[in-house]
Amino acid sequence: MPELPEVEVVRAGLAPAVTGSVFRSVQVLDTRSLKRHDARRGDFVGLLEGATVLEIKRRGKFLWMPLAHAEGLGNGDALVVHLGMSGQVLLRETDAPDDRHLRVRLVTEMPDGKPVDVRFVDQRIFGSMAVDRLVEGIGGLVPAQAAHIAADPLEADFDDDAFVTALRKRRTGIKRALLDQGLISGIGNIYADESLWRARLHYDRPTDALTAAKARELLGHVRDVLGQALAEGGTSFDAQYVNVNGQAGYFEHSLNAYGRQGEACARCGATLRRESFMNRGSHFCPICQRMPRTRSAK
DNA sequence: CTTCGTTCCTGTACGC
């Protein structure tokens, strides 16, 4: 499942291949992958063909490429990519056979290079591609469809104090808050569970009962785990995540909680558990991450 | 306003 580290690996892999390139032809093989494209703004293919990629940016799990047209048409637009659950962006030779679950093919050409395919492959179709307008947001221009998400903890515009304050104002469980992209972006199920294991916090611990110091400590663990996962090329837990060359990351071997139910906790030796929460699995140590005794409900 | 449940989608892993 691509989360911030995996999306950043993809961004970094795409940057040298697409920055300054021009989209020569675009093929949409499955229109369901364009569900976040607003057709009233124009045809997806028409908006892209002939456009130059100025740069490639990321916030949280969103990727986008600001575009420029020689005619000035569509300037201020960006190609926005979200990988969802199973999305991949692959760089392929133009004559390579179609990948399974290929949804969109963009043929790019560098100023002095041969054409290269940028392929959007997505088994479960929770991901999407769209051409969207850029609007003023946190730290500069962001796609309109990503303007509601908060900065991610690895970017300079993330405000630690504001996060701690906002987190403690919430009246919900800590994991639900970590997964709320409007509060802090980039965290998904894997890194939420890993961060909470490191912070020794139960996933349903009430946010309004956290001390500011504990909230700050948790944020430190979030940064550590995201940074380490990025350094190891991301987590390829179910083989859905690979980099632009189709290679898996190594962080799966460093997971302490996610997917390790039934195994011994690396810290205390207790048997790790998995419980269903928010329609997804939560992995935790029942000894290290106890739910504090609930204050009597009146 | 905030909080939370539902829905989208397909491949895989099961039980019978």
Place this chain on the structure above:
DNA sequence: TGCGTACAGGAACGAA
């Protein structure tokens, strides 16, 4: 063997 079903989950959406 084959069929049906549960499960994996990011984010938009609507309800309360």
